[in-house]
Amino acid sequence: MTQALNIEPSNPVELKRPTGLKRKVYLQAVVDAFVKLNPRWMVRNPVMFVTEVGSVLTTVLWIQALLGHGEAPTMFVGSVTLWLWLCVIFANFSEALAEGRGKAQAAALRRTRRETHAKKLSKIDRAAKYDLILSNELKQNDLFLVETGDMIPADGEVVQGIASVDESAVTGESAPVIRESGGDRSAVTGGTRVLSDWLIVRASTNPGRVFWTA
Numbered sequence: 162m163t164q165a166l167n168i169e170p171s172n173p174v175e176l177k178r179p180t181g182l183k184r185k186v187y188l189q190a191v192v193d194a195f196v197k198l199n200p201r202w203m204v205r206n207p208v209m210f211v212t213e214v215g216s217v218l219t220t221v222l223w224i225q226a227l228l229g230h231g232e233a234p235t236m237f238v239g240s241v242t243l244w245l246w247l248c249v250i251f252a253n254f255s256e257a258l259a260e261g262r263g264k265a266q267a268a269a270l271r272r273t274r275r276e277t278h279a280k281k282l283s284k285i286d287r288a289a290k291y292d293l294i295l296s297n298e299l300k301q302n303d304l305f306l307v308e309t310g311d312m313i314p315a316d317g318e319v320v321q322g323i324a325s326v327d328e329s330a331v332t333g334e335s336a337p338v339i340r341e342s343g344g345d346r347s348a349v350t351g352g353t354r355v356l357s358d359w360l361i362v363r364a365s366t367n368p369g370r371v372f373w374t375a
Contacts, residue, residue, distance in 0.1 A: 193257035
């Protein structure tokens with residue numbers, strides 16, 4: 162029988178929102194935007210590679226116009242050249258920023274994993290005594306309990322309970338989801354947080370093989 166979900170727990174957990182990218186991520190993205198101008202990088206993206214080739218050609222035409230040998234007005238050729246280069250650099254910056262954000266998120270998840278503890282159970286019973294261990298000590302098929310405010314220590318399948326879970330650290334979605342035993346909503350991911358109620362979960366992976374490990 163499905164338990165009633167407590168939407169407003171007595172001790173509500175404040176949902177942690179992303180505060181933005183760190184300054185060093187932006188600075189590294191700016192550097193990478195110019196590093197990626199190397200044709201060996203650009204050829205991996207045919208569209209932007211063609212745009213870069215066009216930028217080089219218009220730059221040559223602009224220099225030619227500056228020397229008085231151009232067939233078009235210098236201002237016109239220069240403006241076209243500027244927009245083409247801005248297009249290429251901004252595309253590289255966006256790609257580098259996405260890569261930097263992904264790396265920062267992965268690093269944060271690895272740090273979280275090292276600091277997370279698991280409430281290991283010997284049987285499917287919330288009232289049973291649990292052993293507090295490090296998350297990387299959990300083995301496949303081990304049972305663990307997660308309650309309001311707890312970080313889920315490993316990937317697994319819910320075997321008892323129903324709870325609201327914040328998966329924004331993994332999926333980027335800010336809205337919490339419901340996880341419960343049975344059906345297609347029983348899978349949970351390590352690194353996500355329980356916002357209300359509780360779950361008993363059976364670990365589905367061995368240490369070193371979870372979604373958010375290094």
